[in-house]
Each structure stands twice: as structure tokens, then as C-alpha cells.
Amino acid sequence: MRKADLVNQISEKTGIPKVDVLVTLETMFKEVKDTLSQGENIYIRGFGSFITKKRAAKIGRNIKKNIAVHIPEHYIPAFKPAKEFVAEVKKLQSVKEDQPNPDDEM
Template identity: 90%
Template sequence: MRKADLVNQISEKTGIPKVDVLVTLETMFKEVKDTLAGGENIYIRGFGSFITKKRAAKIGRNIKKNIAVHIPEHYIPAFKPAKEFVAEVKKLKEPKPDEGPGDDGV
């Protein structure tokens, strides 16, 4: 499912115009990004948590040049689903195939 599909479904189910749903979703995404970039986590009861995880500093390798590269510690965004969310997904018997762009069904 793409963002446009999500906007269409929400609009159909709620009766809210697609433009308003799109603006609301874009605002939500921006707030999630800004909040995580500010070092705060977001907790949504029954859905899950948007959190930042700290990755420790490490030594990586550039295999093309055969040299060691220092990778400093950094933070990455992550999502931790709530127990109710996980339980709902576990009820699913077989996942639907993802029909994203560039997917030729191979």
C-alpha cells in the first residue's frame, strides 16, 4: 500500500476530502520526524512507539579500497509495535504480496 492508497482508504471510510487527509498525514509524518530529530520519542497507546536507537561507534571496511573506516556513534529511527498491534498481525494467515513500484512479480 502506498501513501495515495492510504489517503484514498481513509477518505472513503471517514468521508473527509482526500486533500484534507493528505495534509493531515503529511503533518503527522513531519511531526514524527521533527520530534525524533529533537531527541524525543513518541508513544501511541495500542499502536506502538517511534523511538531513536543509539548505534555504537565501530570500525567498518571499504572493500573497494581495502581500508578500515571509523563509523562514529549515531542514532537511527525505529518503530516498536504495541502488543495489541503484534497480536493483530499474528492473526493474519498469509501476507498479501507487495505490489510496489518496480515489482515485476518475479
């Protein structure tokens, strides 16, 4: 699913114009980026957490030049889903596995 598909679905389910949904989504994405870049985490109950993880400094290799490269410690964004979110995805996955695949019959 792409962002345009998500905007269309939200607009259909809520009756809110697509332009307003798009502006709301873009604003949410911008706020998530800004908040994480300031070193703060975002916790959304029942959905998950947008967090920053610290990567330790390490020595990497440039294979083409065969030299060692120092990679300084840095932070990366990450998403940690809530328990309810994980349980729902697992439930959907098990339902998909129980259904017969028409390609398997050939």
C-alpha cells in the same frame, strides 16, 4: 500499499476530503520526523512507539579500497509495535496460512 492508497481508504471510510487527509498525514509524518530529530520518542497506545536507537561507534571496511573506516556513534529512527498490534498481525498471518493457495493445486 502506497501513501495515495492510504489517503483514498481513509477518505472513503471517514468522508473527509482527500486533500484534508493528505495534509493531515503529511503533518503527522513531519511531526514524527521533527520530534525524533530532537531526541524525543513518540508513544501511541495500542499502536506502537517511534523511538531513536543509539548505534555505537565501530570500525567498518571499505572493501574496494581495503581500508578501515571509523563510523562514529549515531542515532537511527525505529518503530516498536504495541503488543495488541503484533497480536493482530499474527492473527491475520495465521488466517492466511490456513487458507488453501490456488497455485498449490497445479
